[in-house]
Amino acid sequence: MPTPIYEFAQIPRVDPADPVRSRKERPRAGGEAPVVGVIYNPRSHRNLGADFDCGLSPHVHIAQPGARAQLPAALAEFAARGIDLLVINGGDGTVRDVLTCGRPIFGDDWPAIAVLPKGKTNALTVDLGIPDNWTLQDAINALDHGNRVWRRPIEITPQGAPEGAESGVSGFILGAGAFTTATRAGQSAHRLGAFNSLAVAVTAAWALTQSLFASRSNPWRRGAKMRIGLGAGDVAMAHSGHGDPEMRQVLFASTLERLPAGIRPFGFLKNGLKLVAVDQISRRTTALIPLAAAGKIQSGLRERGIHQLAASQFTLSIDDQFILDGEAFPAGDYLVGQGPELAFVSP
Template structure:
């Protein structure tokens, strides 16, 4: 088990490791220590990797594991202890799920298979990062707003709802020069051929108001940002849309509006991989990464233990 004592719900409580003497545990304080712990787990041939933390902890563990486990991973169980826990929402893991529950589910539970995204920066070609939610443009603004909401005591789906409403209000009422509506300058290439992403003709063709990508299949509050698309690497890209189109976003998120979205500047699509050249930050599972040229593709298929 990888235990992150800095995760939101781990800070106030001390995990009683004596209750699980037959479980290998590690509390790494750095990525170097995490890599060492993961390497030791691999050498011992573990059958279950338990991650006790939030989405950021999952991202770091999977990133280290890309080199260590390759395509041959043990089963994984996630104990949701972070501030948002998007992966746990997708896997329908109870908030109070504990280590003993995960161990019992190894034999009696189910397995859900997901492929994380593998994100590689051109500036660091040998160091891919693994994660489940990637965003840019207004998504970056919303993430920073959500982090401020955390400081005020709001967590989980509440933060998603509050930041989502604030983003929508900016889309609807802010001036075109506002950072939320302006978005970020980005170039997107789809598939192996890097085919340029199409544009609706709304706003500046070199700008996109928002980019959101994920391999998850379920989201808080029943939202369906990708419409009918469910499995695989999915994208939502919003051009610099009009206020009128912005008013339709709530029904698009609930998959109630499915026609003429591209003409309105809202693109929902499935791809095997894509490239992203951007002059602004990119957010991957809550952490900001600098402007760069990125290649995003599906990583190895992982088996997650669920109740």
């Protein structure tokens, strides 16, 4: 079943006239308990609609937005309180929505962020090294006694958006072409009870099987028509000559450094915005995908139609839906860059 299209125009925005546009400065005295704001998504897979313990501490403020449109007001209230820690209780989709709605409020001055892995997919917490049983109290303790992991989310902005308009979306995993098909297949894996790394492994195995035996008319091998322009100069990405030069079988981009199931689609590239684009490759090259994804093959990939690279930004013109953190966005022309550097707490 296709995932619903989440239109950029439908993203809730902070009223430009709202006076709360930045985080209140609130220095902490030695030994003082931190002020914590929690965005709790009761619809997340592992929350199962359960009530959250709201009596944990008077310094902990919990918001349960019933819809995306309520997120900006909740985050603005947290900013006005001068929170020291923002806790996101949900999966990757909840993280995407919080970062997107919080960008106009916090700007480049975000509090420390903790993520509790409560969704069907929790790729960010895999990268951060967060255990599945991490609790709110664990996150609060880690603010002063744990570690910091710095990450910049991907920011996607429609081309032609008015300058200064808050029209972008923030997230960590972007995919297109067969990735869109795989995301839909992943919903079937969820229904069968496979989540997180297991869901990634099941979906990847099914995608490989389809690509090995399907013709180029099959969605798994056809991919999508797209143009990728690299860097500030918008230099067109090279094509290997395999298949239709206007098509890419798959596009995958992320700023994460560790991915579920141990996959390494970017080879040994680690920092910043990384992407891998796959042309309509041969079945023989398709059979090498598991080795390439595990980082076992490095040489000759570009000639075979597998392009691994890092970029400060890139443009994407695509005639099909693409996926950001599990949800589909419409075809169009986009600028893909990086948001502010955020401090995530970890054990």
